[in-house]
Amino acid sequence: MKLAQALQIFSLGAYVASAFPTSADNSSLEVFESSCADIVPKLNIANATVYFSQFVAAGTNLTLDNNVTCTQPSQVAPVDMCRIALYVATSSQSGINMEAWLPANWTGRFLSTGNGGLNGCIGYGYMAYAISYGFASVGANNGHNGTSGGAFLNNAEVVKDFAWRSVHTGVLAGKEIAKTFYGKAHTKSYYLGCSTGGRQGFKSAQDFPEDFDGIVAGAPAIAFNNLTSWSGHFLPITGNTTAPTFVPTNMWPVIHQDILNQCDGLDGYVDGIIEDPLKCNYTSKNLICSGANTTNCLTSLQSETVQKIFSPLYADDGSLIYPRMQPGSEIVASFVQYSGTPFPYTVDWFRYAIYNDPSWDPYTISNKDYVYANQVNPADIQTWKGDLSGIQERGAKILHFHGQMDGIISSDNSPRYYNHVSQTMGLGTKQLDEFYRFFRMSGTAHCTGGDGASVFGLTYGSVESDNPKENVLMAVVEWVEKGNAPETITGTRWVNNTQSLGVDYKRAHCRWPKSNHFTGGDPKEVGSWQCI
Numbered sequence: 001m002k003l004a005q006a007l008q009i010f011s012l013g014a015y016v017a018s019a020f021p022t023s024a025d026n027s028s029l030e031v032f033e034s035s036c037a038d039i040v041p042k043l044n045i046a047n048a049t050v051y052f053s054q055f056v057a058a059g060t061n062l063t064l065d066n067n068v069t070c071t072q073p074s075q076v077a078p079v080d081m082c083r084i085a086l087y088v089a090t091s092s093q094s095g096i097n098m099e100a101w102l103p104a105n106w107t108g109r110f111l112s113t114g115n116g117g118l119n120g121c122i123g124y125g126y127m128a129y130a131i132s133y134g135f136a137s138v139g140a141n142n143g144h145n146g147t148s149g150g151a152f153l154n155n156a157e158v159v160k161d162f163a164w165r166s167v168h169t170g171v172l173a174g175k176e177i178a179k180t181f182y183g184k185a186h187t188k189s190y191y192l193g194c195s196t197g198g199r200q201g202f203k204s205a206q207d208f209p210e211d212f213d214g215i216v217a218g219a220p221a222i223a224f225n226n227l228t229s230w231s232g233h234f235l236p237i238t239g240n241t242t243a244p245t246f247v248p249t250n251m252w253p254v255i256h257q258d259i260l261n262q263c264d265g266l267d268g269y270v271d272g273i274i275e276d277p278l279k280c281n282y283t284s285k286n287l288i289c290s291g292a293n294t295t296n297c298l299t300s301l302q303s304e305t306v307q308k309i310f311s312p313l314y315a316d317d318g319s320l321i322y323p324r325m326q327p328g329s330e331i332v333a334s335f336v337q338y339s340g341t342p343f344p345y346t347v348d349w350f351r352y353a354i355y356n357d358p359s360w361d362p363y364t365i366s367n368k369d370y371v372y373a374n375q376v377n378p379a380d381i382q383t384w385k386g387d388l389s390g391i392q393e394r395g396a397k398i399l400h401f402h403g404q405m406d407g408i409i410s411s412d413n414s415p416r417y418y419n420h421v422s423q424t425m426g427l428g429t430k431q432l433d434e435f436y437r438f439f440r441m442s443g444t445a446h447c448t449g450g451d452g453a454s455v456f457g458l459t460y461g462s463v464e465s466d467n468p469k470e471n472v473l474m475a476v477v478e479w480v481e482k483g484n485a486p487e488t489i490t491g492t493r494w495v496n497n498t499q500s501l502g503v504d505y506k507r508a509h510c511r512w513p514k515s516n517h518f519t520g521g522d523p524k525e526v527g528s529w530q531c532i
């Protein structure tokens with residue numbers, strides 16, 4: 001069977017699945033393989049140099065190029081695919097390294113992945129996850145290699161790639177590659193990302209609404225300059241590890257328990273999970289040492305540190321820079337923001353993107369830095385536009401989620417953005433529900449992990465089911481293609497957090513502005529909880 005013949009099957013309906021299946025029918029797989037080998041000269045991508053195309057059989061363990069993977073050394077291909085690597089120049093002094101992974105069993109869908117932190121790395125895990133569902137997927141290195149922001153120094157073009165141009169360029173190139181390879185344009189276009197990837201999803205929604213029909217944006221690093229100021233402001237609060245204001249790491253589990261004592265029951269059930277941290281107004285006064293007791297307690301200076309950590313950050317002019325850290329995430333955060341050491345992304349962002357001064361000292365961070373960063377807003381990275389009418393008018397959909405025990409990006413910032421969209425567009429929840437839904441994932445840390453039902457299909461290692469009710473990626477596909485909008489997203493808790501041990505419980509995470517309440521019965525049953 002020839003490629004053209006094979007593709008006819010696609011136009012008759014269903015999936016290219018039938019055109020390029022796996023080893024059961026080797027003739028079409030051979031066609032796929034040779035199409036992959038022959039694709040490079042056929043590609044005509046603006047400003048691109050195509051490095052290679054390579055057929056990768058399902059199960060192959062790919063060794064990844066350390067330059068563009070940051071720390072991930074290898075990735076197993078879940079399905080047969082054609083892998084294409086290229087470079088696309090974005091200016092005379094910048095460009096992106098990217099890959100397109102084109103599954104043999106193509107559904108006709110396209111998907112772009114995003115990045116994390118200040119990376120610098122192709123999201124291979126997400127790409128593998130996407131092709132396992134038959135998406136033609138792309139991932140780019142965001143304009144530089146590695147986890148550091150050093151490449152931003154005196155190069156505004158690289159910052160521009162990081163802020164928005166890498167994803168947009170990769171999408172244009174990727175759609176073109178898919179069209180040339182399969183001989184047919186994609187049907188629907190999707191985005192999947194978390195953290196910096198969540199910000200990139202919102203950046204696309206705000207500035208390039210035509211790029212995607214469905215966006216999954218988790219734990220978004222939006223209000224980016226302010227977030228970066230906030231991440232850096234903990235250091236002057238805690239001081240370094242020998243300062244009297246510093247709270248030792250071994251006190252944070254004690255504080256966490258005290259937080260649970262005050263707030264876990266607010267949702268009607270004490271299970272170690274705070275369903276709605278916005279309702280939690282923690283005071284550490286019960287932990288202040290009294291008399292001769294100096295164990296498992298806080299000095300008054302340390303107690304002030306804790307209160308400041310759980311207070312919003314305001315500029316001297318009284319404007320809010322960023323909300324407080326939400327209570328519940330403190331054990332993770334104690335090893336990061338409260339560790340008495342500089343937060344690396346804040347250091348790099350201020351040194352290389354804000355000031356172009358590698359000697360900037362994170363110990364001196366203060367109001368003038370917060371205000372200046374917001375003013376400079378390099379490459380408009382803030383990602384805070386409240387007008388999503390581009391998405392609304394196209395009928396595209398945004399599924400926004402945020403873990404309620406996120407120790408890196410406070411989940412309090414997500415409802416702030418939702419409300420900002422609501423005010424900017426003059427739309428209430430009912431109208432926003434048509435194209436923008438926000439879910440609060442209780443017991444979920446930064447993107448994945450956490451103490452609760454944190455498995456909901458974001459990526460490999462975090463999947464219980466392909467059912468759209470339990471899988472954010474399948475949920476947005478169902479919404480875009482069938483109009484079935486997600487009411488809740490059900491997360492899974494595995495026994496001992498281990499998939500092979502089976503399901504401990506599931507919980508349906510609520511859509512903002514609702515929050516989950518225990519209504520009686522077995523707390524491990526989804527039906528014992530209600531979104532109100």
Ligand SMILES: *[C@@H]1O[C@H](CO)[C@@H](O)[C@H](O)[C@H]1NC(C)=O
Pocket residue numbers: 015017021022079105107133134
């Ligand atoms: C191809 O994709 C279809 C639809 O997603 C799926 O039902 C089928 O099992 C896949 N076949 C292979 C060989 O992966």
Ligand SMILES: *[C@@H]1O[C@H](CO)[C@@H](O)[C@H](O)[C@H]1NC(C)=O
Pocket residue numbers: 023024026
């Ligand atoms: C198809 O290819 C696989 C591996 O490439 C091989 O093991 C299998 O025997 C082939 N099947 C047929 C029917 O040729």
Ligand SMILES: *[C@@H]1O[C@H](CO)[C@@H](O)[C@H](O)[C@H]1NC(C)=O
Pocket residue numbers: 061062063073074075076
């Ligand atoms: C893939 O190869 C790497 C070494 O390059 C190895 O560490 C890893 O365990 C392999 N993965 C699988 C699933 O075999």
Ligand SMILES: *[C@@H]1O[C@H](CO)[C@@H](O)[C@H](O)[C@H]1NC(C)=O
Pocket residue numbers: 065066067
């Ligand atoms: C990594 O990038 C450097 C340039 O910074 C290049 O010299 C090297 O060949 C690259 N490594 C690979 C495996 O391509």
Ligand SMILES: *[C@@H]1O[C@H](CO)[C@@H](O)[C@H](O)[C@H]1NC(C)=O
Pocket residue numbers: 065067068097144145
């Ligand atoms: C990034 O890594 C890629 C792949 O190894 C390499 O081709 C490229 O030159 C590197 N970019 C920079 C700026 O070093």
Ligand SMILES: *[C@@H]1O[C@H](CO)[C@@H](O)[C@H](O)[C@H]1NC(C)=O
Pocket residue numbers: 046047089090091092
């Ligand atoms: C990209 O290509 C277009 C024309 O194909 C050209 O005008 C533009 O200068 C190129 N941009 C870069 C960054 O090379």
Ligand SMILES: *[C@@H]1O[C@H](CO)[C@@H](O)[C@H](O)[C@H]1NC(C)=O
Pocket residue numbers: 240363
């Ligand atoms: C502790 O912080 C002070 C600034 O407040 C700094 O001068 C000193 O070097 C720091 N010590 C360590 C070990 O980081």
Ligand SMILES: *[C@@H]1O[C@H](CO)[C@@H](O)[C@H](O)[C@H]1NC(C)=O
Pocket residue numbers: 278279280281
């Ligand atoms: C938390 O406490 C502060 C100060 O007492 C108060 O202003 C605020 O309204 C409280 N918030 C909630 C959610 O109870």
Ligand SMILES: *[C@@H]1O[C@H](CO)[C@@H](O)[C@H](O)[C@H]1NC(C)=O
Pocket residue numbers: 286287288289290293294295296297298
């Ligand atoms: C010391 O104070 C802490 C905080 O109030 C309390 O939890 C702990 O039980 C006290 N220890 C003793 C020995 O009294």
Ligand SMILES: *[C@@H]1O[C@H](CO)[C@@H](O)[C@H](O)[C@H]1NC(C)=O
Pocket residue numbers: 223226315319320321322370371372374384
């Ligand atoms: C960012 O912080 C500035 C204060 O420096 C404040 O005026 C502005 O409203 C904040 N923006 C967002 C999106 O939080």
Ligand SMILES: *[C@@H]1O[C@H](CO)[C@@H](O)[C@H](O)[C@H]1NC(C)=O
Pocket residue numbers: 495496501
């Ligand atoms: C779960 O972990 C606990 C302790 O960490 C252990 O006692 C228990 O046996 C484990 N359960 C299973 C099913 O492995």
